[in-house]
Amino acid sequence: MEKIQVTIDGPAGAGKSSVSKILAQRLGYVYIDTGAMYRTLTYSAIKEKVDFSDIDSIIKLLTSIEINFGLDQETGTQKVFCNDQDVTDLIRSPEVNQKVSIIAAILEVRNIMVLRQREIAQNNNVVMDGRDIGTVVLPNAKYKFYLTASLEERAKRRAKELEAKGYKIDLEKLIVEIKTRDNMDTQREYSPLKPASDAIIIDSSKINLEQVIGSIINYIKEDDINVL
Ligand code: CDP
Ligand code: CDP
Numbered sequence: 001m002e003k004i005q006v007t008i009d010g011p012a013g014a015g016k017s018s019v020s021k022i023l024a025q026r027l028g029y030v031y032i033d034t035g036a037m038y039r040t041l042t043y044s045a046i047k048e049k050v051d052f053s054d055i056d057s058i059i060k061l062l063t064s065i066e067i068n069f070g071l072d073q074e075t076g077t078q079k080v081f082c083n084d085q086d087v088t089d090l091i092r093s094p095e096v097n098q099k100v101s102i103i104a105a106i107l108e109v110r111n112i113m114v115l116r117q118r119e120i121a122q123n124n125n126v127v128m129d130g131r132d133i134g135t136v137v138l139p140n141a142k143y144k145f146y147l148t149a150s151l152e153e154r155a156k157r158r159a160k161e162l163e164a165k166g167y168k169i170d171l172e173k174l175i176v177e178i179k180t181r182d183n184m185d186t187q188r189e190y191s192p193l194k195p196a197s198d199a200i201i202i203d204s205s206k207i208n209l210e211q212v213i214g215s216i217i218n219y220i221k222e223d224d225i226n227v228l
Contacts, residue, residue, distance in 0.1 A: 004029070004125045004224050005141035006216075007133035011182045011193060013154030014147040015204050016129040019212050021078065024127040026217065028226030032069065032120055034130035034137070035100075036080045037113055039091035040067045042100040044082060052102050059108050067116075097177065101184035104131075110190055125226065131185055134196035142224070145216055146195035149205040151179060 006029065008016045017033055024031035041062050044050075050057045068081045079088045090096075103109055110132075117137045121128060128137065134144040149157075155178050159169040185193040195201055200219060204212045 003121060003123070004143075005121050005138045006127045006143040006145070006220075007138050007141045007196070007199070008127065008129040008145050008147060009131055009134050009193065009195065009199070010147035011154065011185070012178050013158045014149050015157075015209060015212060016147055018209055019147065019216065020127045020129040022209070022213055023216060026213070026227060027125070027127065027220065027224070029125040029127050030120070031078065032117065032126050032128040033078070033080070034113065034117055034128060034133065036069075036091060037067050037116070038104045038109075039096050039100050040080060040082045040087055041065070041109065042096050042103045043087055043091045043093070045103065046095060046099065052099065055106055055108055058103065058106060059112070062109060062112055097181070101181050101188075105184065105188040105190065107190045131193040132191035134199045135194060136191045139196070143216075143219060144196050144199040145219075146199040146201045147212065148201065148203050151175060151182075153205045154178060 006023065006027070008020050008023075010016050017035070020031050020033070023029075041058070044061055044065055045052065045058060048061060050061055052058070065082050070079045070081060071077070072079050079086055080091060081087065114132075114137050117128065117130075117133075120126060121138055130137070134141060134146070152175065155171060155175045158178065159171050159174055162169050182193070202212055202215060207215075
């Protein structure tokens with residue numbers, strides 16, 4: 001049977017992963033965080049001291065690593081593994097934040113990532129979040145959404161999240177960091193971040209997570225919900 005695909009794209013901190021995780025649970029689908037795939041490659045390249053301008057070495061590294069997702073049985077949270085190493089927290093480091101958009105701009109990297117992402121979506125009903133999911137990875141997806149919110153609101157939410165983890169945050173610096181990454185993602189040559197022409201755009205600046213999820217679920221046909 002044809003698998004059902006829900007795509008969630010948008011800029012950094014728009015709420016994609018929080019929304020997608022809960023949505024996937026409620027629909028009974030698999031959640032795929034494609035940003036974590038680019039982050040894992042970036043983390044590995046930093047660790048292996050690969051020169052970011054040496055595309056051949058980056059590709060060699062990418063083809064040598066297996067990126068997998070798994071559930072933490074105790075907490076129910078999603079984990080990311082790189083060749084069996086748990087990299088869930090490591091891929092959210094400030095250094096990875098700074099460098100991931102450089103790796104993500106490389107066409108050869110994107111081509112391999114897109115193949116891997118399509119393969120997962122061929123075998124499972126998925127909620128997949130990222131930057132190019134509705135436009136490039138799954139252009140024929142049944143349901144497409146583009147989440148956005150003001151830069152200030154996104155930065156404040158990110159800051160709150162990081163502060164809860166014990167980091168001390170300079171909000172102005174965080175705003176610049178997010179803006180810089182958004183600019184790199186929207187202005188790159190290959191698969192830039194933009195809403196698909198048939199995506200439903202949701203601005204969450206003034207609505208909470210539950211309201212965003214509720215409005216998305218309103219678009220999903222009852223027959224497509226697997227959870228009783
Ligand atoms: O969580 P946050 O929105 O900050 O970022 P992410 O979704 O983990 O994505 C990290 C970076 O990976 C983005 O800034 C993009 O440069 C890249 N990315 C991409 O190019 N294409 C995707 N489908 C997903 C992420
Ligand atoms: O994945 P992405 O970078 O798009 O964003 P996220 O990591 O899911 O969301 C960033 C933070 O914003 C999380 O702490 C969410 O709980 C919060 N959020 C919110 O407070 N209200 C919303 N409507 C959406 C997200």
